[in-house]
Amino acid sequence: MSTDSLDQAAYDHLWMHFTRMSGYRDSPVPTIVRGEGARIYDRDGKSYLDGLAGLFVVQAGHGRVELAEAAYKQAQELAFFPLWSYAHPQAIELADRLADYAPGDLNKVFFTTGGGEAVETAWKLAKQYFKLVGKPMKHKVISRAIAYHGTPQGALSITGIPDAKKYFEPLVPGAFKVPNTNFYRAAEISGVPALGEDLEAFGRWAADQVEAMILAEGADTVAAVFVEPVQNSGGCFPPPPGYFQRLREICDRHDVLLVSDEVICAFGRLGTMFACEKFDYVPDIITCAKGMTSGYSPIGAAVVSDRIAAPFYEGTNYFPHGYTFGGHPVSAAVAMANLDLFEREGLNQHVLDNEGAFRATLEKLKDLPIVGDVRGDGYFYGIELVKDKDTKATFDDDESERLLRGFLSKALYDAGLYCRADDRGDPVVQLAPPLIVGQAEFDEIEQTLRSVLTEAWTRL
Ligand SMILES: Cc1ncc(COP(=O)(O)O)c(C=O)c1O
Numbered sequence: 489m490s491t492d493s494l495d496q497a498a499y500d501h502l503w504m505h506f507t508r509m510s511g512y513r514d515s516p517v518p519t520i521v522r523g524e525g526a527r528i529y530d531r532d533g534k535s536y537l538d539g540l541a542g543l544f545v546v547q548a549g550h551g552r553v554e555l556a557e558a559a560y561k562q563a564q565e566l567a568f569f570p571l572w573s574y575a576h577p578q579a580i581e582l583a584d585r586l587a588d589y590a591p592g593d594l595n596k597v598f599f600t601t602g603g604g605e606a607v608e609t610a611w612k613l614a615k616q617y618f619k620l621v622g623k624p625m626k627h628k629v630i631s632r633a634i635a636y637h638g639t640p641q642g643a644l645s646i647t648g649i650p651d652a653k654k655y656f657e658p659l660v661p662g663a664f665k666v667p668n669t670n671f672y673r674a675a676e677i678s679g680v681p682a683l684g685e686d687l688e689a690f691g692r693w694a695a696d697q698v699e700a701m702i703l704a705e706g707a708d709t710v711a712a713v714f715v716e717p718v719q720n721s722g723g724c725f726p727p728p729p730g731y732f733q734r735l736r737e738i739c740d741r742h743d744v745l746l747v748s749d750e751v752i753c754a755f756g757r758l759g760t761m762f763a764c765e766k767f768d769y770v771p772d773i774i775t776c777a778k779g780m781t782s783g784y785s786p787i788g789a790a791v792v793s794d795r796i797a798a799p800f801y802e803g804t805n806y807f808p809h810g811y812t813f814g815g816h817p818v819s820a821a822v823a824m825a826n827l828d829l830f831e832r833e834g835l836n837q838h839v840l841d842n843e844g845a846f847r848a849t850l851e852k853l854k855d856l857p858i859v860g861d862v863r864g865d866g867y868f869y870g871i872e873l874v875k876d877k878d879t880k881a882t883f884d885d886d887e888s889e890r891l892l893r894g895f896l897s898k899a900l901y902d903a904g905l906y907c908r909a910d911d912r913g914d915p916v917v918q919l920a921p922p923l924i925v926g927q928a929e930f931d932e933i934e935q936t937l938r939s940v941l942t943e944a945w946t947r948l
Pocket of ligand 1: 602603604605607636637638639716720749750751752777778
């Protein structure tokens, strides 16, 4: 198709995700045609730094021929077979490998095609597990404010973003929300000013809110707690020291499953294969997807402990759940090749070696009047924008609309940086580049943000 026909067809036929389509009636959809390393290219050949690894996905970078070849080879050998009573070596080997990477007794892998399905799977599994062990009332779930866990109706119930849910209510009942670990706004969230000065005490308080919710709902009705190691929505909230250890104790005390939603954080985003390793806790289930193949083919998984899987392996019991494309042979083969590449190139170690430099480079932006906070871990950062640094006052709806939607996203893109300005919580710029980048790209990100955010400030 010619450029003009592509633009017209995009508006006429391609319904984009989480996108205001009206914005593309008169202006073309940005169209990316190629990627190489940490850079992507539009159809005019203009290059952009991929500051978001596509969508927290392309860990190994773009244009990796060996991943394309793994897909090509597998499609020739066995393009498709399901995991319904039959298996194929690619899914078996990948499950074995994920079990090796996972901590504790997390040894059983249930494949899906993406992250939301993995979350959906984990909730269904938790519900059925408690029925099988004679605690049939345990079915509710607890998750955190502003957290995103996917769009299937169960996963959307677990999601804590009111705007993402409101049109689809009533959703699956039984999902309750507790505060997240946004330390920048700890005093505001907790109503206790002293917690804004004491990270560990804030972490204890935040974990205790989970226990309070379990008790308020009745421990004999609560099945699971879903948390991301570092919460993405709202702008990268790392866990305070001790938070996950306390959460683990609380879950154990009340026989509630701890689900670590690592759809973003696994596969090197924080410098470890699974992110619970970074913060030293062992969940009952890990949900993961995105980076498993670096995006060269879709796949997701729920990695489940032997303890939780045990009753499903008894007698006539089984888990009546699955997906045609779950654990697709091509995706599984690509995942194996991707994980080989991780090992060979030491991608996790590269992130661990460079995360301090990434943080230090981004923190330079704190001298700008619009930058309230820089937070994150590994290669995963959020930069919170404020209109008054002293009071931490955020933007009203109108200002957010003008600043984020009307100016920032496009200005960053025009300046050669693909990333996201997000206002699902307080307004943030999200950064999660491919794991192959180093100081040169950190500097490029910092300089582009500096010039665009300086301009944004003058427009307020
Ligand atoms: C933490 C988390 N859980 C679940 C999902 C849903 O994953 P998917 O879009 O693959 O369904 C996402 C997507 O960004 C996510 O970040």
